[in-house]
Amino acid sequence: MAGASTASKRSKGNAGRKVKDKWKAKEWYNVHAPRMFNETVIGETPASDPELLIGRTAEVTVQDLTGDFSKMHIKLKFKITGVDGHEAKTAFIGHDLTSDHVRRLTRRKKTKTDHVVDVTTSDGYFIRIKTMSIAERRIQTSQEVGMRGCIGVALNEIAKETTLSGIVKSIISGDLSKDVARACRVVIPIKRIEIRKTEVLKAGETEPESIIENIPEPKPVEETVEEAAEDVSKNDVAAEASEKEAPVEEVEDSGSEEESTE
Numbered sequence: 001m002a003g004a005s006t007a008s009k010r011s012k013g014n015a016g017r018k019v020k021d022k023w024k025a026k027e028w029y030n031v032h033a034p035r036m037f038n039e040t041v042i043g044e045t046p047a048s049d050p051e052l053l054i055g056r057t058a059e060v061t062v063q064d065l066t067g068d069f070s071k072m073h074i075k076l077k078f079k080i081t082g083v084d085g086h087e088a089k090t091a092f093i094g095h096d097l098t099s100d101h102v103r104r105l106t107r108r109k110k111t112k113t114d115h116v117v118d119v120t121t122s123d124g125y126f127i128r129i130k131t132m133s134i135a136e137r138r139i140q141t142s143q144e145v146g147m148r149g150c151i152g153v154a155l156n157e158i159a160k161e162t163t164l165s166g167i168v169k170s171i172i173s174g175d176l177s178k179d180v181a182r183a184c185r186v187v188i189p190i191k192r193i194e195i196r197k198t199e200v201l202k203a204g205e206t207e208p209e210s211i212i213e214n215i216p217e218p219k220p221v222e223e224t225v226e227e228a229a230e231d232v233s234k235n236d237v238a239a240e241a242s243e244k245e246a247p248v249e250e251v252e253d254s255g256s257e258e259e260s261t262e
Helices: 002-016 062-066 099-105 140-162 165-174 175-184 221-245 254-261
Strands: 027-032 041-047 057-061 074-084 087-097 111-120 124-134 191-202
Touching: 027 074, 041 057, 057 062, 057 221, 062 074, 087 099, 087 165, 099 165, 099 191, 111 140, 124 140, 140 165, 140 175, 165 175, 165 191, 175 191
Parallel strands: 027 087
Antiparallel strands: 027 041, 057 074, 074 087, 087 191, 111 124, 124 191
């Protein structure tokens, strides 16, 4: 009986203790993109200690940064490198394409060739570029080898004369893919070459410069709904006008024809 009473006292004591809520000790910090993207706020993250934020990674699409809907398949990756108050600073560590976009590019009866090239930019950044080329038909192994060689030479030549900011800007705009595809025409006329992924293996001495001049602010939902309603009304008015202007075909009376034949 004595043992049962002590056990009940312990259970009552444990029940009386308050469980410490760890979330109350945490604070929210704003995560900023690097200067390359005008230090735009890309999200928030909680932490009980600012030092715990160092090393965390964040992903954001180009559409979220620039508002360009056609670039929603490009994901940018940033890594938190420092904290100033409640503001977390990041650095660009690479990019990637969404899996659904890659699947749309690869179809049957086409040849997909992957290649990995390590290059050094003019400002000292050592990056790994992974390309993906899509051919409209089946190509030979020798042609794939020759195409990989052309891709490696073209990327190294471009990186020697371009900074990291220039490389990232050309990847987002698609100019780097066009330049590499143009270099491969001596081997085989390729349809398209995508820069599937990049990784910053070693940072340079200088911070990359900004590549985005003006980032448009997202419109409120009410404005977008009003614009959509105006477009619908304009389309209805245009459709009514086209119907009025359309020529009316004359239909001959079958009864008059019968009388004439008689």
